[in-house]
Amino acid sequence: MLSRSHLKQALLCLIAISFASTTSAQVLECRDSNGKKLFASVCPKGSTQVREVEILSPPTETKAVKEYNARAKLRMLERDEEFRTRELKKQEADAGKRDNQRQIDNKCYEDKKKLSGLLIEGPIEVGKESDGTPIYMDDKKRLESIKDLGERLKACKFDSD
Template identity: 35%
Template sequence: MASLLSIQLTGMSTNAHAQTQILECKDAQGRKILASRCPAGSTQVKEVEVTPVTNGLGQQPKAKVPTQSLWAKEIEFKERQKFKAEQEERARTLERADDEKCYQNKKKLVSLENGLPYKTGETKTGDPIFMEDQDRVKEIKKIKEKLSKCKSTD
């Protein structure tokens, strides 16, 4: 019994990846002995096949995946931060442009609604061209539609 325990301990301490030779031997009394070498006074019966160690689920242990170095992780983190900052800057730029358009439309609406002549251009001689009243009403409607899409900051 003691020899069987020593064989089990020997079997547990072996590396799963290294193949070991286990022999089944019989001693003079006919007892079965498992060992890497048959003891003196015993005869070899057969070689025992050793299966690789598996985890508790009967699966092979996973091969160790090489981990990313700390330096590479730091670079990826900084790239993600830079990309996020660029996206936020683009969003702020678009928001500022939209705010500016809304501001300009509000100014134009005030000047159209105050009833004073509204200059739309100049002739070749440099004389001003003023907006007609029916065009003014249409333009006010267009601007009010545009302003309805703006977020209110009044």
């Protein structure tokens, strides 16, 4: 187990090293009269300087590390591009599905309007003669249209009106 003084020395050493990495301060190794090591920028009274601690600058990237980092970045960009492409295709497919559903809903609405028009009592005018006299739908065709529209509307999903 480390004694209290060793912990203090280690702490001072770490502090000195951390300051050294952020600034270019001078770090000295000092010994006091009891032989304990101290690391400081100025040796305290009653201690002697043993040596100046050399602080190494962080290593520079080697060519291999730079190439690896460049390849890794390129792979990330490629993956990101693939992801964006997939997302765009997914959005386009979703938009296509929404458009198709909207067309189906519109067709159902139109069929519902036609059916309600056919269910009204009385003759239904489908056109005019050249002289302006109206042309009416016959009952057989009217019943066939009602049946056909009823079948088509079974597949429709309506919100509660």
